[in-house]
Amino acid sequence: MFGPPGAGKGTQSQKLIEKYGLIHLSTGDLLRGEITQGTALGLEAKKLMDEGLLVPDAVVIGMISNKLDANKSAKGFIFDGFPRTVAQAAALDELLASKSSQISGMIALEVNDDELEHRLLLRGKDSGRADDANPGIIRKRIKEYNDKTAPVADFYKKQNKLKSINGIGSIDEIFGAITGVIAAY
Ligand code: B4P
Numbered sequence: 001m002f003g004p005p006g007a008g009k010g011t012q013s014q015k016l017i018e019k020y021g022l023i024h025l026s027t028g029d030l031l032r033g034e035i036t037q038g039t040a041l042g043l044e045a046k047k048l049m050d051e052g053l054l055v056p057d058a059v060v061i062g063m064i065s066n067k068l069d070a071n072k073s074a075k076g077f078i079f080d081g082f083p084r085t086v087a088q089a090a091a092l093d094e095l096l097a098s099k100s101s102q103i104s105g106m107i108a109l110e111v112n113d114d115e116l117e118h119r120l121l122l123r124g125k126d127s128g129r130a131d132d133a134n135p136g137i138i139r140k141r142i143k144e145y146n147d148k149t150a151p152v153a154d155f156y157k158k159q160n161k162l163k164s165i166n167g168i169g170s171i172d173e174i175f176g177a178i179t180g181v182i183a184a185y
Pocket of ligand 1 (some may be wrong): 003006010055171
């Protein structure tokens with residue numbers, strides 16, 4: 001699942017794992033888990049996340065690799081919010097090839113910046129997430145996305161794996177469009 005911050009990746013992934021029985025790998029959730037546990041990795045990640053910046057590639061690639069190894073019998077995975085840089089995408093391809101596997105497809109949710117800011121500020125009212133509470137930080141996250149993450153779409157487009165979906169509408173409408181794409185995999 002691909003898209004800018006607040007596009008609905010986490011929301012839709014939750015529904016997809018229920019429908020298809022896949023394993024959900026959200027690097028955002030994994031990082032927040034490290035923060036809650038107070039690990040060294042979590043302390044390092046918190047500083048960057050609170051400022052709206054991406055955490056280093058090596059950190060998230062290591063976390064994903066561990067999770068793949070821990071779920072060897074899974075029938076499939078949904079990567080939510082990963083890969084977020086071209087370096088992460090290349091590392092993921094290599095990692096999956098070493099396990100005789102590959103990405104089936106990338107589903108990109110398209111949502112304009114005004115709607116993203118509105119959704120994240122709304123969530124910030126009760127999520128307790130520092131990165132959702134401040135319009136300046138939200139705009140920085142969107143800039144990080146445009147600078148470092150948007151090029152990941154081209155990486156998968158070149159492999160004919162990119163499918164774009166309108167991420168504005170009701171959660172169920174968007175879910176219907178996504179399951180239509182997945183049916184083709
Ligand atoms: P993430 O946890 O991945 O989260 P996100 O981008 O904020 O949100 P998402 O798109 O999942 O939106 P959601 O469904 O929740 O990242 C947080 C931070 O972690 C990053 O900034 C970065 O620092 C770090 N990080 C994570 N992965 C990384 C990586 N691979 N490399 C480096 N750093 C990494 O939806 C948002 C809100 O919209 C919710 O309130 C939801 O209810 C609402 N919503 C959803 N769908 C809607 C709809 N159709 N209509 C109206 N509202 C909707």
